Every structure is written in C-alpha cells, then in structure tokens.
Amino acid sequence: MITLIAGGTGSVKIARGLSKTADDLIVIPNIADNIWLHGLYICPDIDTITYGLAGILDKGRGWGVKDDTFVFMEQMKKLGQDHWFRIGDKDLALHLVRTNFLNEGKSLSWVTEWIRKKLSVSTTIMPASNDHIETRVETPSGDMHIQEYWVKNRAELDISNIMYKGIESAKVNAKAVEFIKNSELIIIAPGNPISSIGPIISLPAIRKELESKKDNVIAISPLIGNKAVSGPASKYMQIMGIESSPFGIASYYRDIASNLVISEFDNEYENRIRTLGIHIYKTNIVMEQSQDEIILSNYILNIVNKA
Numbered sequence: 001m002i003t004l005i006a007g008g009t010g011s012v013k014i015a016r017g018l019s020k021t022a023d024d025l026i027v028i029p030n031i032a033d034n035i036w037l038h039g040l041y042i043c044p045d046i047d048t049i050t051y052g053l054a055g056i057l058d059k060g061r062g063w064g065v066k067d068d069t070f071v072f073m074e075q076m077k078k079l080g081q082d083h084w085f086r087i088g089d090k091d092l093a094l095h096l097v098r099t100n101f102l103n104e105g106k107s108l109s110w111v112t113e114w115i116r117k118k119l120s121v122s123t124t125i126m127p128a129s130n131d132h133i134e135t136r137v138e139t140p141s142g143d144m145h146i147q148e149y150w151v152k153n154r155a156e157l158d159i160s161n162i163m164y165k166g167i168e169s170a171k172v173n174a175k176a177v178e179f180i181k182n183s184e185l186i187i188i189a190p191g192n193p194i195s196s197i198g199p200i201i202s203l204p205a206i207r208k209e210l211e212s213k214k215d216n217v218i219a220i221s222p223l224i225g226n227k228a229v230s231g232p233a234s235k236y237m238q239i240m241g242i243e244s245s246p247f248g249i250a251s252y253y254r255d256i257a258s259n260l261v262i263s264e265f266d267n268e269y270e271n272r273i274r275t276l277g278i279h280i281y282k283t284n285i286v287m288e289q290s291q292d293e294i295i296l297s298n299y300i301l302n303i304v305n306k307a
C-alpha cells in the first residue's frame with residue numbers, strides 16, 4: 001500500500017502518475033481549503049484530486065471539470081450575489097450532492113468515498129479528518145479564509161501569519177492514520193507545504209504516525225531553486241519563517257520524512273540538506289505532460305524497490 005499526502009493542482013499530477021503505476025494507492029487530500037459558499041460545502045483540493053483521477057479535470061485551469069459551462073455563475077452575478085469563487089455547472093452538481101449528504105448527517109469521508117465511486121475512481125481518497133479545518137491568513141484588513149485571500153483579493157494583501165483554524169479540536173480520521181501505518185511507502189506530494197500539506201501533517205495523530213515511519217516517507221519538492229514551480233508556496237514559506245528553497249522544504253519535513261526528491265539542477269542545496277540527515281534523490285521534478293507524471297512516479301517507486 002502507498003499513501004500520498006496531497007493538496008490540489010501540483011499534487012494531482014503525481015496522484016495521476018501513481019494511480020497508473022502503483023497497485024494500491026490511497027490519497028489523503030487537504031481539507032483546510034474547504035469553504036461554505038452559497039450554502040454549499042466546497043472542497044477544492046478533494047475535488048481537484050477526484051476530477052484528476054477520474055480524468056475529467058480541466059488541466060489548463062488546474063481546477064474544475066473540463067469543458068464545463070458557467071451559466072449558474074453568470075446568473076448569480078446578475079442577481080447581485082458573490083461570484084468571486086468560480087463554480088462551473090457540472091462542479092455545482094457535485095457540491096450540491098455533497099452538501100445534501102452532509103446535511104443528512106453523512107461524514108465528509110463517506111461522501112468523498114461515494115463521489116469517487118460514482119466517478120469511477122479506483123483510488124481511495126480519505127480526508128484526514130471529517131471536521132472542518134480552515135487555513136486563515138492574517139492581513140491588515142483582518143483575518144480571512146485563504147480562498148478569500150487568494151481568489152477574492154487576488155493575493156494582493158500583505159500577510160503576517162497563516163493558521164489552521166479548528167486544528168486543535170479536529171478529530172483525526174482513524175482510517176487515515178491506519179492507512180499511513182500500513183503503507184510501505186508514504187509520499188508527500190509537491191504541494192504547497194503551508195496551505196496544502198501543512199494542515200494534514202499538523203494533525204497530531206497523523207504527525208506522530210509519520211514521525212514513527214519517517215524512513216518510509218519521501219517528499220517531492222514543489223520548489224526549484226528558491227522559486228515554486230507555480231503559485232504562492234515561496235511567499236507562504238517566507239511568511240512562516242522558512243527558507244524558500246529545497247533546503248527549506250527539507251527542514252520543514254525533517255521530522256516526518258527521511259527522503260527528499262529535488263530537481264536535478266539543485267546541486268547547491270545538497271550538502272545542507274544532508275546535514276539534516278535526509279537522503280536526497282535528484283531528477284526532473286517538473287511534470288508538464290502525463291508522461292512526466294508517470295516517469296516521476298516510476299522513479300519514486302524504483303527508489304523503494306532498490307532500498
């Protein structure tokens with residue numbers, strides 16, 4: 001069994017690759033970007049992973065269903081409603097179904113399981129908690145949900161802190177811990193370490209399990225040099241006092257991962273990373289085509305087979 005700890009747009013690439021190359025894959029997706037909007041419970045990262053594995057993700061945008069229409073959104077705009085968070089019409093159906101199930105008392109993991117089966121996804125997608133956790137950022141205009149900062153305010157505000165609201169009281173999903181425990185390999189996707197991977201590994205029971213299995217944990221850097229392949233990872237890391245580099249990634253994961261895959265061009269960080277006691281693997285970590293996703297997945301699986 002292989003467990004992938006994942007976010008959304010960057011993580012889905014390796015999730016797709018692994019789903020084609022590994023036999024028994026479990027994905028533990030980020031839940032801290034979940035948000036209530038228009039009375040609907042929206043789970044952006046869970047949906048990106050689900051759509052990606054179902055082969056219906058809009059790869060250009062990195063979210064939502066490909067060839068979706070936005071009639072609902074246009075009508076909401078006409079009616080003077082909030083329309084900063086774009087929801088496609090097919091996507092809307094999924095949010096509606098999920099919300100109905102939750103309102104009937106079903107858990108998030110039950111609903112996630114139901115949806116992935118309906119969309120013929122064979123990979124189990126298991127949220128680390130059924131409780132609501134949300135990543136919030138502190139800005140001069142007050143604190144807000146990370147989606148509000150990133151999408152509504154187009155990341156234009158200064159941030160002084162990033163926190164996971166609800167993490168202390170959230171009950172961990174015992175199945176997610178069990179999957180990690182029973183996995184011969186746990187992969188940390190090249191997701192945003194602060195807004196995607198951070199909330200999952202901050203759940204004490206998940207963290208404890210990863211710590212005890214850290215020799216079996218391998219992380220993939222989302223950064224090449226001091227820059228993220230895409231998105232705000234570098235900015236968020238600096239806000240949290242973490243160096244924006246593969247070394248920063250290594251330090252951030254040092255207690256839970258003994259192995260790190262970095263770019264073949266990042267020789268300059270090797271010595272510092274080794275001082276942390278972390279094994280380094282260097283290869284191409286940019287996944288532009290589906291072939292790149294498969295090659296990187298095979299590369300990681302081979303490391304384990306050789307060990």
Ligand code: GDP
Pocket residue numbers: 006007008009010011012013045189190191192193195196197220221222223228229230231232233285286287288
């Ligand atoms: P989000 O929830 O949409 O932010 O998605 P993730 O957290 O899963 O992914 C965002 C991260 O993926 C960013 O920090 C990117 O640098 C990283 N990323 C995107 N594409 C790639 C890629 O092809 N290779 C690697 N190594 N990282 C990537």
